Amino acid sequence: MEFFLEVLIGGLLAGVMYSLVALGFVLIYKASGVFNFAQGAMVFFAALTFVGAQEKLGLSLWAALAFSLLLMILLGVLTEKIVLRPLVNQPPISLFMVTIGLTFFVEGLAQLMWGTKVYPLELGIPDEPVATTIESLGLSATNLPTVLQEINSFDLIAAIVAGVLVAGLAIFFQITKIGRALRAVADDHQAALSIGIPLKSIWAIVWSVAGFVALVAGLMWGARNGVQFALTFVALKALPVLILGGFDSVMGAIVGGLIIGALEKLAEVYIGPFFGGGIEIWFAYVAALLFLLIRPEGLFGDKQIDRV
Amino acid sequence: MFYRESGQLKTSYQEDQALLSITQDRIGLLLILIGAFVLIPLLASDYWFTAILIPFLVFSLAALGLNLLTGYAGQLSLGTAAFMAVGAFAAYNFELRVPGLPVLVSFILAGITTAIVGIAFGIPSLRIRGFYLAVATLAAQFFIPWLLVKVGWFTNYSSSGVITTQPVEIFGYVFDSPVERYLLVLAIVSVLALLAKNLVRSNIGRAWMAVRDMDVAAEVIGIKIMRTKLIAFGVSSFYCGVAGALYAYVYLGSVEPDGFNLDLSFRILFMVIIGGIGSIMGSFFGAAFITLLPIFLDIIINDGAALLNLKLAAGITSVMQLLVFGGLIIFFLIVEPLGLARLWQITKEKLRLWPFPH
Amino acid sequence: MTENILNVNKVSLSFGGVAALKNVSFQVEEHKILAIIGPNGAGKSSLLNVVNGVYKPQKGQVIFKGKTWKNVVPYEAARSGIARTFQNIALFKGMSVLDNILTGRNLKMRAGLLSQAIYLGKCQREETNHRKAVEQIIDFLQIQHIRKTPVGRLPYGLQKRVELARALAAEPELLLLDEPMAGMNVEEKEDMSRFILDVNEEYGTSVILIEHDMGVVMDISDKVVVLDYGKKIGEGTPEEIRNNQEVIDAYLGVAR
Numbered sequence: 001m002e003f004f005l006e007v008l009i010g011g012l013l014a015g016v017m018y019s020l021v022a023l024g025f026v027l028i029y030k031a032s033g034v035f036n037f038a039q040g041a042m043v044f045f046a047a048l049t050f051v052g053a054q055e056k057l058g059l060s061l062w063a064a065l066a067f068s069l070l071l072m073i074l075l076g077v078l079t080e081k082i083v084l085r086p087l088v089n090q091p092p093i094s095l096f097m098v099t100i101g102l103t104f105f106v107e108g109l110a111q112l113m114w115g116t117k118v119y120p121l122e123l124g125i126p127d128e129p130v131a132t133t134i135e136s137l138g139l140s141a142t143n144l145p146t147v148l149q150e151i152n153s154f155d156l157i158a159a160i161v162a163g164v165l166v167a168g169l170a171i172f173f174q175i176t177k178i179g180r181a182l183r184a185v186a187d188d189h190q191a192a193l194s195i196g197i198p199l200k201s202i203w204a205i206v207w208s209v210a211g212f213v214a215l216v217a218g219l220m221w222g223a224r225n226g227v228q229f230a231l232t233f234v235a236l237k238a239l240p241v242l243i244l245g246g247f248d249s250v251m252g253a254i255v256g257g258l259i260i261g262a263l264e265k266l267a268e269v270y271i272g273p274f275f276g277g278g279i280e281i282w283f284a285y286v287a288a289l290l291f292l293l294i295r296p297e298g299l300f301g302d303k304q305i306d307r308v
Numbered sequence: 309m310f311y312r313e314s315g316q317l318k319t320s321y322q323e324d325q326a327l328l329s330i331t332q333d334r335i336g337l338l339l340i341l342i343g344a345f346v347l348i349p350l351l352a353s354d355y356w357f358t359a360i361l362i363p364f365l366v367f368s369l370a371a372l373g374l375n376l377l378t379g380y381a382g383q384l385s386l387g388t389a390a391f392m393a394v395g396a397f398a399a400y401n402f403e404l405r406v407p408g409l410p411v412l413v414s415f416i417l418a419g420i421t422t423a424i425v426g427i428a429f430g431i432p433s434l435r436i437r438g439f440y441l442a443v444a445t446l447a448a449q450f451f452i453p454w455l456l457v458k459v460g461w462f463t464n465y466s467s468s469g470v471i472t473t474q475p476v477e478i479f480g481y482v483f484d485s486p487v488e489r490y491l492l493v494l495a496i497v498s499v500l501a502l503l504a505k506n507l508v509r510s511n512i513g514r515a516w517m518a519v520r521d522m523d524v525a526a527e528v529i530g531i532k533i534m535r536t537k538l539i540a541f542g543v544s545s546f547y548c549g550v551a552g553a554l555y556a557y558v559y560l561g562s563v564e565p566d567g568f569n570l571d572l573s574f575r576i577l578f579m580v581i582i583g584g585i586g587s588i589m590g591s592f593f594g595a596a597f598i599t600l601l602p603i604f605l606d607i608i609i610n611d612g613a614a615l616l617n618l619k620l621a622a623g624i625t626s627v628m629q630l631l632v633f634g635g636l637i638i639f640f641l642i643v644e645p646l647g648l649a650r651l652w653q654i655t656k657e658k659l660r661l662w663p664f665p666h
Numbered sequence: 667m668t669e670n671i672l673n674v675n676k677v678s679l680s681f682g683g684v685a686a687l688k689n690v691s692f693q694v695e696e697h698k699i700l701a702i703i704g705p706n707g708a709g710k711s712s713l714l715n716v717v718n719g720v721y722k723p724q725k726g727q728v729i730f731k732g733k734t735w736k737n738v739v740p741y742e743a744a745r746s747g748i749a750r751t752f753q754n755i756a757l758f759k760g761m762s763v764l765d766n767i768l769t770g771r772n773l774k775m776r777a778g779l780l781s782q783a784i785y786l787g788k789c790q791r792e793e794t795n796h797r798k799a800v801e802q803i804i805d806f807l808q809i810q811h812i813r814k815t816p817v818g819r820l821p822y823g824l825q826k827r828v829e830l831a832r833a834l835a836a837e838p839e840l841l842l843l844d845e846p847m848a849g850m851n852v853e854e855k856e857d858m859s860r861f862i863l864d865v866n867e868e869y870g871t872s873v874i875l876i877e878h879d880m881g882v883v884m885d886i887s888d889k890v891v892v893l894d895y896g897k898k899i900g901e902g903t904p905e906e907i908r909n910n911q912e913v914i915d916a917y918l919g920v921a922r
């Protein structure tokens with residue numbers, strides 16, 4: 001039982017990392033109806049810029065952070081302006097395909113600017129069991145349940161970062177004027193336009209925010225696995241999360257991420273051995289797909305009847 | 309002046325519905341076929357056959373398969389390479405386990421096997437649409453190569469997962485030299501392209517396009533959406549499966565499951581987008597373009613660097629490929645969403661009027 | 667006495683909380699034209715959607731040619747002889763006029779997949795035969811000149827006509843027309859009215875027509891059903907409807 005809990009908690013925390021990436025997809029989808037396949041490339045771009053700016057330009061950590069943020073916003077705004085605006089009112093499938101092109105382009109651009117080397121990314125977060133971290137701070141961890149002691153500090157902090165990010169976004173959308181406009185846009189583009197919400201600047205803002213989310217995800221994933229091309233594949237991990245949670249629900253991205261993370265780890269430990277391992281490549285997809293066959297609208301989506 | 313249909317009166321609907329109803333088009337196709345079957349074998353070098361012409365034809369077939377599904381039936385798939393893998397490994401196993409089976413029969417059986425697998429993975433399309441479906445096809449892309457690696461039987465327990473294909477033998481004749489292999493692929497691809505063209509201009513093709521353009525209206529007309537989509541998955545997968553078998557048998561000679569990766573799927577999707585979504589001929593244009601582009605890029609970058617005396621950073625060509633592929637996809641979807649095929653059509657329409665633009 | 671081709675019996679339909687139809691009943695007599703009128707959002711389109719199986723009513727029955735439908739889907743409706751056009755044009759945008767209309771004959775085509783791939787022989791004969799039938803419809807609706815044009819390039823009025831052609835290609839017994847004349851000028855409306863009357867007279871097709879233009883409704887329909895907020899508030903000949911006080915209050919009364 002204890003082992004099961006350990007696996008479960010490990011899975012949930014890993015799931016948070018997926019949610020972090022999925023969040024970027026949801027933001028853009030909600031505001032503009034675009035399924036931005038390039039979100040993973042943006043994560044890669046952000047992480048590479050952050051380390052590249054330190055290595056190649058000799059910037060300090062904070063300066064590099066500010067620089068990356070600036071570049072991400074620029075990238076977001078330019079993407080919206082150059083790539084997506086000309087395609088307004090095109091079928092969703094065309095928009096989706098254009099973001100596949102964008103994926104390639106952004107990946108190429110990132111490597112053109114910073115090279116193809118693999119960089120470590122150091123944020124100073126310990127990658128060790130919580131107990132060790134607590135003890136290294138001179139405290140005692142003996143009265144924590146063992147299940148909790150075994151949790152990885154890095155995972156825990158990643159989860160906290162994700163939590164703060166979601167809370168921050170929620171507050172941003174709930175309180176600010178921009179946020180309210182954005183929600184109106186998400187509900188009904190035409191109506192939003194007719195009451196004088198400047199759709200174009202809203203889209204630019206959303207793409208900037210998505211760039212920011214990509215940066216946060218890039219930092220966390222980069223610190224975990226190193227900054228390398230494989231980082232672009234985290235987007236592929238986030239897709240089943242979106243299928244499960246629905247593309248237009250922030251809540252879905254979070255809960256979906258947790259479920260997929262947990263299922264994946266449990267399957268890896270309990271089912272994987274029967275198949276000789278390696279099932280995490282496809283397990284999340286198949287799980288999400290099976291779920292979809294039962295409930296096509298996703299976890300949090302509404303059932304829609306086509307109007308004719 | 310020379311390309312026009314004036315003076316060519318059609319006297320029956322049958323004539324009007326013919327494959328090429330304009331005489332000049334018929335002559336054009338004849339010239340292309342003569343060129344492909346006679347002139348090229350006489351002129352081209354082995355390098356051209358093995359590095360350019362054979363892969364071009366194999367990719368054309370794969371792109372054609374994807375185009376039937378995505379361009380005609382409107383179902384986006386990101387799992388093309390996985391279906392090619394099914395075709396390649398199915399052909400390998402048919403040849404391996406049924407001694408003396410003619411290779412062409414193996415190819416057809418491989419296509420049929422792939423069609424069945426394709427239909428199975430197409431089932432989610434009955435409940436989900438658009439990019440949800442695209443994501444679902446990724447399940448095939450990740451699951452199938454994994455399965456081929458994990459189940460040793462598929463690769464005949466090759467420890468590395470690599471299979472080496474049997475000789476391509478038809479009635480005791482071994483297709484061995486580059487030119488022979490080229491002619492074999494050319495013949496297969498030509499026949500399959502003709503069949504595809506026939507399909508899209510008859511009832512099933514119209515049903516595909518109807519489902520693509522407006523599925524509710526299609527259903528109200530009496531088109532069975534489920535059946536239509538599954539046939540699209542089946543036929544498309546058949547083409548991809550045969551393409552996969554040719555990829556293994558005629559192009560590379562030895563393949564491994566992991567070679568049929570997402571990158572290959574994307575490459576074939578790009579052929580369809582650049583060549584022309586919903587165009588048989590476009591699949592060929594796109595395959596030619598995407599096969600030649602990296603070769604040209606390589607030459608340009610290396611020669612350019614030599615000319616300017618620059619030292620190239622490691623991996624720069626692959627980076628440039630990403631940039632150029634990505635950029636072109638964006639460019640085409642914005643500027644000419646119907647791709648090279650559309651440009652070709654516009655040129656023809658201009659020719660039809662030339663030199664009197666009325 | 668003529669038979670009823672369609673009986674709609676106490677049908678209720680709601681979407682979530684919104685009740686689109688409340689206990690609606692009416693009949694369509696064979697070879698007759700029935701008009702459905704009512705203000706925006708009254709539930710007219712929903713009613714057509716129930717008749718050909720696009721929406722499933724929560725309560726009530728639809729009886730077509732004497733057969734009660736259980737869980738009918740649009741495919742079966744089409745097979746039993748119902749064709750329709752849509753309020754918002756639902757043509758296949760990527761196809762030519764000819765292909766759009768040919769698609770309407772889909773149910774009558776028999777050639778198998780392989781036969782279609784080979785094309786010669788059976789499939790070719792079939793294609794040619796159906797082409798002939800489609801050409802008759804094209805002549806009838808006077809759209810010969812745009813045969814090969816992609817429908818997306820046509821003006822609105824012609825698109826509506828092509829949609830009618832596609833529906834007629836199926837040789838339906840009951841034709842459902844959802845605002846076939848919306849957005850047309852007077853001349854186009856006259857043409858369309860004449861086509862509908864001709865179809866009704868020549869082929870004996872029964873028609874349900876949704877239309878806002880009262881002039882047209884009075885001219886061509888045999889019977890009128892009035893909906894308001896999902897309820898049937900009136901039924902009768904055009905003459906009776908014109909003089910029905912409740913209808914006048916609810917519908918004709920509002921400035922139109």
Ligand SMILES: Nc1ncnc2c1ncn2[C@@H]1O[C@H](COP(=O)(O)OP(=O)(O)OP(=O)(O)O)[C@@H](O)[C@H]1O
Nearest residue numbers: 305306307681686705706707708709710711712713
């Ligand atoms: N697919 C659907 N999902 C949810 N609500 C729907 C759907 N279809 C129709 N409705 C609702 O049902 C009610 C009736 O709509 P319907 O389209 O039938 O009206 P109508 O009489 O055709 O109006 P109009 O003259 O504007 O065409 C409306 O309130 C509409 O919002």
Ligand SMILES: [Mg+2]
Nearest residue numbers: 710711712753
């Ligand atoms: Mg309506």
